[in-house]
Amino acid sequence: xxxxxxxxxxxxxxxxxxxxxxxxxxxxxxxxxxxxxxxxxxxxxxxxxxxxxxxxxxxxxxxxxxxxxxxxxxxxxxxxxxxxxxxxxxxxxxxxxxxxxxxxxxxxxxxx
Amino acid sequence: xxxxxxxxxxxxxxxxxxxxxxxxxxxxxxxxxxxxxxxxxxxxxxxxxxxxxxxxxxxxxxxxxxxxxxxxxxxxxxxxxxxxxxxxxxxxxxxxxxxxxxxxxxxxxxxxxxxxxxxxxxxxxxxxxxxxxxxxxxxxxxxxxxxxxxxxxxxxxxxxxxxxxxxxxxxxxxxxxxxxxxxxxxxxxxxxxxxxxxxxxxxxxxxxxxxxxxxxxxxxxxxxxxxxxxxxxxxxxxxxxxxxxxxx
Numbered sequence: 001x002x003x004x005x006x007x008x009x010x011x012x013x014x015x016x017x018x019x020x021x022x023x024x025x026x027x028x029x030x031x032x033x034x035x036x037x038x039x040x041x042x043x044x045x046x047x048x049x050x051x052x053x054x055x056x057x058x059x060x061x062x063x064x065x066x067x068x069x070x071x072x073x074x075x076x077x078x079x080x081x082x083x084x085x086x087x088x089x090x091x092x093x094x095x096x097x098x099x100x101x102x103x104x105x106x107x108x109x110x111x112x
Numbered sequence: 113x114x115x116x117x118x119x120x121x122x123x124x125x126x127x128x129x130x131x132x133x134x135x136x137x138x139x140x141x142x143x144x145x146x147x148x149x150x151x152x153x154x155x156x157x158x159x160x161x162x163x164x165x166x167x168x169x170x171x172x173x174x175x176x177x178x179x180x181x182x183x184x185x186x187x188x189x190x191x192x193x194x195x196x197x198x199x200x201x202x203x204x205x206x207x208x209x210x211x212x213x214x215x216x217x218x219x220x221x222x223x224x225x226x227x228x229x230x231x232x233x234x235x236x237x238x239x240x241x242x243x244x245x246x247x248x249x250x251x252x253x254x255x256x257x258x259x260x261x262x263x264x265x266x267x268x269x270x271x272x273x274x275x276x277x278x279x280x281x282x283x284x285x286x287x288x289x290x291x292x293x294x295x296x297x298x299x300x301x302x303x304x305x306x307x308x309x310x311x312x313x314x315x316x317x318x319x320x321x322x323x324x325x326x327x328x329x330x331x332x333x334x335x336x337x338x339x340x341x342x343x344x345x346x347x348x349x350x351x352x353x354x355x356x357x358x359x360x
Binding site for chain 1: 148153272297328332
């Protein structure tokens, strides 16, 4: 359940950036190589924000597929399992190019 | 707040009865760009911890595993072997109780316990601020090696840097061959994997080759040491790994 402490970190970032304005939605990008469960995150969001000014806000999670690039043949492979093998030459000397994101991208705030 | 993205359009009057707005909000919504990594705060603190370790000439190792894989039992052997040649400090993470910290008593190591219970039922991992809070109770300047024994958990600790230089993972062969595929983040982040309880191999339907195939799939080049806290197998090699990572 690290989603709970993660939500507290998100709250800190949101409050700092919203600077007192009403927050309607918080947009995140979560890479699929992260062991962060979007549904759990959304549940924890309501839990940590109960009775706070963020109680009415929603957490919108965009899941980012994982992709690797092979250092031997330069092919790019989108992977659905965490197996780091080039889809083209089966090489294992690969680098992860997407899938490890964990970002707060944008906030939807009430216009003043 | 320089981060705010200013809209040039339509900052005019918004009427409650505005027919064009079906959001149910009394005012319009403005989207601002933030682009902050969620772990920035933790990672900043981890960097501060690492700077303190570097300044004191201490190598920090984050020791992770599932519950019951044998971290503490292995650590007892480790401390016994290193006693007198490497000065070791331990940060011991535990949701509740000091049982593991007590088990490490008497081996000449400085132990700082963190209980992660926090009213929500306890954190499942150590993060950088928690480790920082444990540092004042350790004589860093008098240490060579700091082992952070994380909370037993294959998921959460992998996501949080605590300021370590290297990550070591203890895996017990009683956990099954498929674990690297189920918990790839931790297996991938490890700089060494200790394959523990290896003395049980003759008694289990455990396919060691299948495990290594799975491990290589997620972390192709990770070094592996087969260990047993019961027989002491591999402990010397593990201590060499720890010692070789020490600062000159």
